[in-house]
Amino acid sequence: MSAWGVRTVAVLEVRQRIRSTRWKVALIAFFVVVGLIAWGVAAAVSGVGDSEWLSRQDAGRVLFGVVLMVVLFLGLLVSPTLSATSVNGDRAAGTLAVLQVTTLTPLDLAVGKLLAAWGAALAFLATSLPFLVWGAVLGRISPVRVVASVLTLAFVLAVVCAVGLALSASVARPAGSALLTYVVVAGVGVGTLIAFGLSAFFLQRTEVVQVYGVDVGGSGACSWSEREETQTHTEDTAWLLGLNPFVLVADVAAAPAPSLNGSDPLALMGAGVRFAQAGARDEIDECWLDDGGFGTSTPAGSAVWPWSIPVYAAAGAGSLWLAARRLRVPATTLPRGIRIA
Amino acid sequence: MAAAALAPADSAALVAEHLSRSFGPVRAVVDASISLEAGSVTALVGPNGSGKTTLLLMLTGLLAPDAGRVEVRGLDVATSGAAARRLIGWMPDVFGTWETLTCREVLETFAAAYRLPPAVAKERATTLLATVHLVDLADAPSRVLSRGQKQRLGLARALVHSPAVVLLDEPAAGLDPRSRIELRGIVRDLAEAGVAVLVSSHELAELEEMVDAAVFLQRGVSSFAPPTAALQPWRVHVLDGAAFLAWSAAVGLGVTQEAGGAGAASAVDPAACAGPAGPTHPTGPAGPATFLVSLTGELQAAQLVRDAVTAGVALTRFGPAYGRLEQAYLAMDTDRR
Ligand SMILES: Nc1ncnc2c1ncn2[C@@H]1O[C@H](COP(=O)(O)OP(=O)(O)OP(=O)(O)O)[C@@H](O)[C@H]1O
Numbered sequence: 259m260s261a262w263g264v265r266t267v268a269v270l271e272v273r274q275r276i277r278s279t280r281w282k283v284a285l286i287a288f289f290v291v292v293g294l295i296a297w298g299v300a301a302a303v304s305g306v307g308d309s310e311w312l313s314r315q316d317a318g319r320v321l322f323g324v325v326l327m328v329v330l331f332l333g334l335l336v337s338p339t340l341s342a343t344s345v346n347g348d349r350a351a352g353t354l355a356v357l358q359v360t361t362l363t364p365l366d367l368a369v370g371k372l373l374a375a376w377g378a379a380l381a382f383l384a385t386s387l388p389f390l391v392w393g394a395v396l397g398r399i400s401p402v403r404v405v406a407s408v409l410t411l412a413f414v415l416a417v418v419c420a421v422g423l424a425l426s427a428s429v430a431r432p433a434g435s436a437l438l439t440y441v442v443v444a445g446v447g448v449g450t451l452i453a454f455g456l457s458a459f460f461l462q463r464t465e466v467v468q469v470y471g472v473d474v475g476g477s478g479a480c481s482w483s484e485r486e487e488t489q490t491h492t493e494d495t496a497w498l499l500g501l502n503p504f505v506l507v508a509d510v511a512a513a514p515a516p517s518l519n520g521s522d523p524l525a526l527m528g529a530g531v532r533f534a535q536a537g538a539r540d541e542i543d544e545c546w547l548d549d550g551g552f553g554t555s556t557p558a559g560s561a562v563w564p565w566s567i568p569v570y571a572a573a574g575a576g577s578l579w580l581a582a583r584r585l586r587v588p589a590t591t592l593p594r595g596i597r598i599a
Numbered sequence: 600m601a602a603a604a605l606a607p608a609d610s611a612a613l614v615a616e617h618l619s620r621s622f623g624p625v626r627a628v629v630d631a632s633i634s635l636e637a638g639s640v641t642a643l644v645g646p647n648g649s650g651k652t653t654l655l656l657m658l659t660g661l662l663a664p665d666a667g668r669v670e671v672r673g674l675d676v677a678t679s680g681a682a683a684r685r686l687i688g689w690m691p692d693v694f695g696t697w698e699t700l701t702c703r704e705v706l707e708t709f710a711a712a713y714r715l716p717p718a719v720a721k722e723r724a725t726t727l728l729a730t731v732h733l734v735d736l737a738d739a740p741s742r743v744l745s746r747g748q749k750q751r752l753g754l755a756r757a758l759v760h761s762p763a764v765v766l767l768d769e770p771a772a773g774l775d776p777r778s779r780i781e782l783r784g785i786v787r788d789l790a791e792a793g794v795a796v797l798v799s800s801h802e803l804a805e806l807e808e809m810v811d812a813a814v815f816l817q818r819g820v821s822s823f824a825p826p827t828a829a830l831q832p833w834r835v836h837v838l839d840g841a842a843f844l845a846w847s848a849a850v851g852l853g854v855t856q857e858a859g860g861a862g863a864a865s866a867v868d869p870a871a872c873a874g875p876a877g878p879t880h881p882t883g884p885a886g887p888a889t890f891l892v893s894l895t896g897e898l899q900a901a902q903l904v905r906d907a908v909t910a911g912v913a914l915t916r917f918g919p920a921y922g923r924l925e926q927a928y929l930a931m932d933t934d935r936r
Pocket residue numbers: 592595596597598622625626627645646647648649650651652653654692936
């Protein structure tokens with residue numbers, strides 16, 4: 259691989275696919291859609307703000323969180339269209355073999371195509387930055403967290419682009435690889451949540467737990483007792499949530515304070531994951547006499563990104579490796595019914 | 600196989616030995632060997648589906664052969680990768696264009712893909728656009744090019760890095776007559792400059808004018824000199840068909856009248872015999888007519904001309920019915936797939 263080769267391929271890709279008015283229209287449409295959503299959210303939360311239970315800062319956090327999730331959602335929709343047809347589409351158009359026959363290496367081609375697709379995805383991300391910054395300023399979110407969230411989002415899109423590229427290099431038809439890429443995106447975006455939800459049914463066990471509760475019949479004070487409870491051990495499958503791109507981005511963005519108390523959607527998502535991680539507890543605090551609460555404080559848990567970022571990175575690197583492998587010449591096996599030229 | 604066996608003769612720029620390649624049950628190339636000399640043009644001829652494109656793909660290093668190997672200037676294309684590919688220029692039979700790129704950008708991009716510095720790339724693009732007469736369209740998006748113009752751009756693209764070996768897969772397809780003549784000129788110029796050129800084409804008459812050698816491919820098996828028949832057809836145009844028939848009967852020469860559509864004449868392009876032939880009769884036309892005679896070679900042909908002219912036959916034209924390549928091709932068991 260050489261910087262020269264990668265650059266040549268990336269420039270060609272950008273000129274070939276992206277130099278068309280369609281793209282400008284798509285970017286403008288993206289800007290308008292994100293803008294409308296941001297404006298809608300801002301209008302809604304400022305309306306609530308009048309009733310003075312949502313501070314200006316909280317309103318900003320809601321705006322930031324919603325826009326971040328919307329941009330991730332739209333990015334997940336857009337990214338596959340960029341990369342998922344870039345190898346087999348070129349092959350169908352008869353423009354791949356003539357590149358492979360040059361001194362460009364397979365990795366030059368794979369990385370160049372990936373960078374071009376990712377660059378285009380980043381252009382969409384860039385158009386939505388003004389709205390993110392708006393929310394961040396209102397919500398007084400620290401710049402470090404804003405940058406970290408945007409970088410994580412960009413990283414997720416890069417991985418999606420890499421997966422699309424690998425599929426387009428492995429599947430004969432562009433329509434097939436595009437569809438498969440969307441299936442993968444839906445799998446991690448929605449499938450992980452469904453799998454987590456369904457797994458809960460299989461993780462229920464009846465166990466003896468220690469309960470710290472009011473001894474109603476006796477002293478009237480709080481004391482420890484044992485009781486049989488049906489517990490759901492979500493801690494066993496909480497890792498599934500970590501694979502979800504929305505959870506991952508929210509987790510990075512909500513650090514360091516996931517919380518159920520408040521309106522920040524990112525903090526709420528983070529808290530949800532913490533509860534899932536905590537799963538069944540052997541000790542239950544039901545004593546309302548001490549602090550008036552039922553132990554709704556968010557469990558400590560751990561951030562998901564140290565687990566999911568390596569997984570995503572491995573998936574991305576593996577995809578890139580696979581794509582480069584499928585672009586290797588001389589080709590020994592060809593997809594069925596595919597001619598090189 | 601011993602490397603020594605493959606050691607190219609002084610001038611062999613590309614050597615391929617005993618290549619074979621199957622696609623599932625289809626044996627596209629069974630046993631093909633080829634040797635391209637620097638400074639010479641070689642024809643690759645064979646019926647549809649005989650494996651020409653597949654063979655070229657193996658020569659370019661895009662497709663791995665099941666057996667055999669290819670060396671370009673001593674570099675094995677399977678293992679030397681980019682270094683070997685750098686020496687080869689390839690024009691595929693079908694290829695796309697980068698729709699939104701201009702012709703100049705296409706050429707400059709490919710020059711960059713071969714690691715030519717931008718200044719050199721610019722210069723090469725300009726030179727090649729002039730060579731293939733696309734200067735007027737240099738800054739037009741390649742989307743708007745006609746089929747022949749695309750073909751010419753494809754040729755320029757294959758030459759952008761000044762390769763030592765040029766492999767052209769049906770380069771003349773879709774070209775107008777003038778472009779075909781120019782293509783011939785370009786190919787000859789390349790050979791003059793020391794490039795080894797391999798041209799696959801179905802236009803044998805045209806091919807014959809630019810090639811020094813020919814490789815025939817038949818059901819995936821290559822041969823350098825296919826057996827030519829002992830007797831070859833020559834075409835005779837005469838002013839008086841009846842008189843010619845009478846003379847040939849007298850000297851015992853077997854002739855077939857063309858345009859009658861019998862025998863060997865059936866294989867002849869109808870346009871070739873649409874001479875000023877008047878109404879024809881099986882017994883012998885009175886007006887101008889065209890006949891085919893089978894001769895053993897040029898010596899006998901010269902003899903025939905001398906005898907006929909001496910006998911007062913009004914000969915207007917006389918020559919081999921087909922070119923050498925055509926003849927060799929027809930001598931092959933031409934099975935299409
Ligand atoms: N990728 C492939 N998969 C399956 N079969 C193939 C493939 N490529 C070529 N073939 C088969 O191999 C045979 C040779 O094909 P090839 O394209 O080399 O012929 P050709 O000599 O170039 O023909 P033409 O003169 O029509 O261009 C054909 O029967 C073709 O169907």
